[in-house]
Amino acid sequence: LIEVENLEKDYPTGAGVFQALRGVSLRIAEGEFVAIMGASGSGKSTFMNLLGCLDRPTRGSYHLDGQDVGRLSSDQLAALRNREIGFVFQGFNLLPKLTALDNVALPLMYAGIGREARRRQAQAMLERVGLGERSHHTPLQLSGGQQQRVAIARALATRPRIIFADEPTGNLDSETSRQVMDLFSQLNREEGITLVLVTHEADIAAYARRCIRFQDGRVIEDVAQAEV
């Protein structure tokens, strides 16, 4: 489903070019549950943004479901994203003027779902992350961990084919983290949704069946693991 070859990403800086990704090659099959770990600044979010079609590589290729993503126009890329991908951002990226419900309903609207149905589906997803009673709060009226859970619910709402989650439990206590990870595991197991999850916590990575480790823009380890 996902195939990258010699993927590179450069950022121009005042001091010259910084190579955030220095040649990553790997494959992820449909239905896999993959964890990504590595030091702060090692290139994990940069990699996730490329896989999530939010950015383009400087060099190398990315094939998603057989399509060469580098050859698509911005419009085609946006359509692909809306149809196939759910993304939980490290910084949440919620719309501050919308309620939790409307934030979660937004991708459903882009998918052409009618008003009544998307409100029902958004409310149901908020309940699954424990925020059923907060659906009318805006982001500023929510705690950090509640905002993170709204971002998670929004990514899951359309039941996309692939979910990219960038440190989705960083602001959650252990009980709430477990609730979220059980939800991810269930979607992967029951609906075959492919999951790629960045985390720096080993007990969160343990939910996955494969762990990829980044260091200085490269993959230094890629191991199968028994899910705990």
Added chain:
Amino acid sequence: LIEVENLEKDYPTGAGVFQALRGVSLRIAEGEFVAIMGASGSGKSTFMNLLGCLDRPTRGSYHLDGQDVGRLSSDQLAALRNREIGFVFQGFNLLPKLTALDNVALPLMYAGIGREARRRQAQAMLERVGLGERSHHTPLQLSGGQQQRVAIARALATRPRIIFADEPTGNLDSETSRQVMDLFSQLNREEGITLVLVTHEADIAAYARRCIRFQDGRVIEDVAQAEV
């Protein structure tokens, strides 16, 4: 140093009043190193914002170094904050148009420190959190964990009397977390800086000598612990 009595905080919502804090009474002595834990939404950040003089309680009293904080004007509160308090926000709150260096130097400027000296001190603090080579990057040119470390460096730069850190390692891998926690421990041990730190990770809380647990806007546990 810190004395709160029957502290309450209400938030008006469409559905009525939500009580985020429901009567918290406790004391923190100068030089203590305290961890705060509790479920997402239990009131930790609300409590920290009151202690950090960023917000006022709805009911109850807060004495900081003997002064009744509730009786101070906004200007007096701002002056007290700048002089005595460093705050690491759960959402970082960096200024997007300033470099890491200028973000960290900002409180030094408010403290009246001259341009050359504050650039040197800001650079030194960035080096202590491992970002010496990133000082000219703006927040958008930094990873999530790097932004978090800039927020930490900024709170520490003026060597304030008290540091409130709201989930400071949420985006950091274990090695970088250890670096940050060693820095906090050192400042507490060698300079007597009072530390109040919210975390949801037990091995981060283990660096502290006391652990306070919140649930539904109340303190349900307050225990001394041997630092690990």
